[in-house]
Structures are given as C-alpha cells and as structure tokens.
Amino acid sequence: MANDLMAVKEETLTTVETKIKEMQENGGINLPANYSASNALQSAWLILQETKDKDGKAALEVCTRSSIANAMLDTVIQGLSPAKKQVYYIVRGSKLTAMRSYFGTMAVTKRLESVESIFAQVVYEGDEFEFEINGGTKRITKHKQTLASMDSSKIVAAYCTIFHDGGQEFTEIITKKQIDMAWAKTSMKVNNVQKEFPEDMAKRTVINKTCKMYANTSDDSNLLVGSFNNTAEDFDKEQEAAEEIKANANGDVIDIQAEEPSKPNDNQVIEQKNDTVQQQTLGPDF
Numbered sequence: 001m002a003n004d005l006m007a008v009k010e011e012t013l014t015t016v017e018t019k020i021k022e023m024q025e026n027g028g029i030n031l032p033a034n035y036s037a038s039n040a041l042q043s044a045w046l047i048l049q050e051t052k053d054k055d056g057k058a059a060l061e062v063c064t065r066s067s068i069a070n071a072m073l074d075t076v077i078q079g080l081s082p083a084k085k086q087v088y089y090i091v092r093g094s095k096l097t098a099m100r101s102y103f104g105t106m107a108v109t110k111r112l113e114s115v116e117s118i119f120a121q122v123v124y125e126g127d128e129f130e131f132e133i134n135g136g137t138k139r140i141t142k143h144k145q146t147l148a149s150m151d152s153s154k155i156v157a158a159y160c161t162i163f164h165d166g167g168q169e170f171t172e173i174i175t176k177k178q179i180d181m182a183w184a185k186t187s188m189k190v191n192n193v194q195k196e197f198p199e200d201m202a203k204r205t206v207i208n209k210t211c212k213m214y215a216n217t218s219d220d221s222n223l224l225v226g227s228f229n230n231t232a233e234d235f236d237k238e239q240e241a242a243e244e245i246k247a248n249a250n251g252d253v254i255d256i257q258a259e260e261p262s263k264p265n266d267n268q269v270i271e272q273k274n275d276t277v278q279q280q281t282l283g284p285d286f
Contacts (some may be wrong), residue, residue, distance in 0.1 A: 005060065012065060013041050016072045023077075029224065032111065043082040044072050044089070053091035063096040071098040077227040078108045087231065099233040102204055108228055109162065109211040112218050116165040118211070121201040125154035131173065138171040155179075158202040158211035172210035179205055179207045 020037050023029045031037065048068070051059040060068070071089055075098050080087040086104030100108065109115060123129045126149035130142040132162050140159060159173040174182075179202050215228045 008043055008060070008065065010071070010095040012069055013045065016069050016076065018071060020076050029077055031076070032079045035081075038075045040076055040081055040083075041072055044075055044087075047082050048096075049089065051089050051096075059089065059091045059096055062065065063091060064094050064096055067095040067097070070095045074098040078104070078226060078231065079097055079111055079134040080104050080107065080231075098231045100228075102208070104231070105208055105211050108224075109215065111224075112169075112215060114166060115162055115214075117163045117205065118160065119163065120158065120160040120207045120210075122155050122199050122236050123157040123159065124149045124151055125156050127156075129157070131159075131171070137169075138173060139169060140171060152198045155198055155202055158206040160203070160206045162210060162214050170210070170214050172206060172213055174206050176202075180271060203231050 013183060017037065020029070024031070048059055053062055075082065075087050078087075078100070080098075080100065082089075084103065085101055086107055088099045088101060090099050106118060109118060121143065123143065124145065126146070127145040128142055129140075131138055131140045133139075140161065155176055157173055157175050158179060159175060162170040164170075182205050183201070212228075215225050218225070
C-alpha cells in the first residue's frame with residue numbers, strides 16, 4: 001500500500017511539474033520570483049495525505065489521478081501556498097478540487113498586472129459617503145466616519161478598491177441587502193460568526209466579489225484567470241474560515257465566498273494555446 005502510494009505520488013508530481021515547465025517555456029505562466037512550485041506540490045501532497053471525504057475515506061484513495069493532478073496544477077498556476085493556507089482541497093465524489101481561501105484570493109489578485117494594494121471598508125448609517133460613476137467605473141469621492149457612527153448593527157454597505165501602481169482604481173460597492181443575501185447561503189455556524197464579527201465578514205464578502213470581478217476583466221493570462229475561477233472558495237470549508245475569523249477578529253480582513261464554485265471538467269488540465277484557455281488530457285491515468 002505504501003509503495004503504491006509512493007508510486008502515485010511520484011507519477012503525479014512528475015506529470016504536474018512537467019506541465020508547469022512546458023507552460024513556463026511557452027510563456028503561459030509567470031510564477032513569482034520567490035515561489036517554488038516543487039515546494040508547493042510537496043506541501044499539497046502532505047495535506048492530501050490527511051484529507052478525507054465526507055465519509056471519512058482518504059482523498060488519495062477515492063479521487064481520480066486526473067482530478068488530483070488538476071487540483072495541484074491550479075495551485076501552482078496561481079502561485080498559491082498550501083502551507084500558508086492559501087488553498088484547500090475538497091473531495092466531491094471521486095473528484096478532488098482545489099479551493100482558494102481568502103488569503104489566496106488576496107495573494108493571486110496582487111499578482112495581477114499593475115495591482116498595488118487592496119482596501120476594503122464598511123459604511124455605517126450616519127457616515128458621509130459619496131461615490132461617482134464615470135464610464136461605468138465607480139470611484140469613492142468621500143467617506144467620513146465618526147466614532148459615534150461606527151455601530152456594527154447599523155452597517156448599510158461595504159466597498160473594496162483595488163489600486164493600480166499608475167493611480168487607477170477599480171471599486172465595487174455592495175449594499176447591506178446584498179451582503180445579507182450572500183450570507184443567507186452560508187451554514188448556521190458561519191452565520192453565527194457573521195453576527196459576531198459583521199464588519200470583518202462584510203469586508204471579506206466585498207473583497208472576494210471585487211477580486212473576482214477584477215480578475216475576469218483584467219488583461220492578464222487567461223490561464224491564470226481560468227485557474228482563479230476554478231478555485232473559488234467553497235462552502236465545505238466554511239467552518240475553517242469561521243475559525244480564522246475568530247482568530248483574526250479586529251485584525252486582517254477575512255472573507256467567506258458566497259458564490260457557488262466553478263466545477264472544472266475531470267480528466268483534464270488547463271493549457272494555454274493561442275492566448276486562450278484550452279483543456280488537454282494528460283494521459284489515460286490523468
């Protein structure tokens with residue numbers, strides 16, 4: 001059994017590393033200078049050894065090799081670090097899917113061309129808040145808060161701005177009603193966290209939405225954006241995310257994605273050709 005698992009590991013990692021090398025040579029991906037694809041794959045494998053499905057069965061036993069390879073490929077294409085909890089792995093039947101965490105979403109967005117920083121804030125009842133829309137682009141022109149207005153029970157909206165190094169801005173604004181609609185899709189346990197830390201959760205929600213919209217309107221590699229969409233954060237990891245909220249309350253912004261994740265086709269991996277995202281089978285076992 002151990003020998004079989006080692007053989008699967010070597011075959012899987014070799015296949016993914018070969019595909020990554022091909023993509024790099026063809027200019028399909030440009031990984032961060034300090035990123036080690038090999039280290040990320042080794043970390044992913046260690047995590048997969050402990051990953052189980054809802055019935056307690058080991059992921060490496062029930063998941064197809066192709067889905068395992070695809071999940072690892074999506075991890076590396078985005079430059080995600082499993083060790084830093086930027087990505088999780090979810091078992092759905094016989095398919096393994098990589099799911100990006102809030103930390104991963106922030107990291108990938110900052111990798112997109114010209115992105116300098118990401119800022120999010122909530123708007124309370126009583127705030128002086130104004131924005132303009134010019135050519136379809138939103139821009140916050142005024143947001144003034146007072147200590148008296150900062151009441152978590154009176155949140156009316158939240159916004160997120162992605163700043164470019166050239167001074168341009170990409171802003172998304174969501175109302176409290178839209179936030180509530182997103183939260184309504186989450187589990188009871190996470191809903192309790194939303195009630196306990198509404199500011200953090202509201203920021204998290206708007207950050208994820210803004211980053212997703214920005215990624216899909218950017219001029220960056222279709223390969224990177226395709227993997228970004230494949231790994232949208234998943235409800236199956238809500239409880240872990242909820243624990244992160246408690247651990248990071250009043251610190252870094254944390255978010256829970258409220259949209260259904262994309263479902264990549266099995267037995268396929270992403271390959272860039274002629275500047276489009278295409279699918280390619282790695283072989284009979286992948």
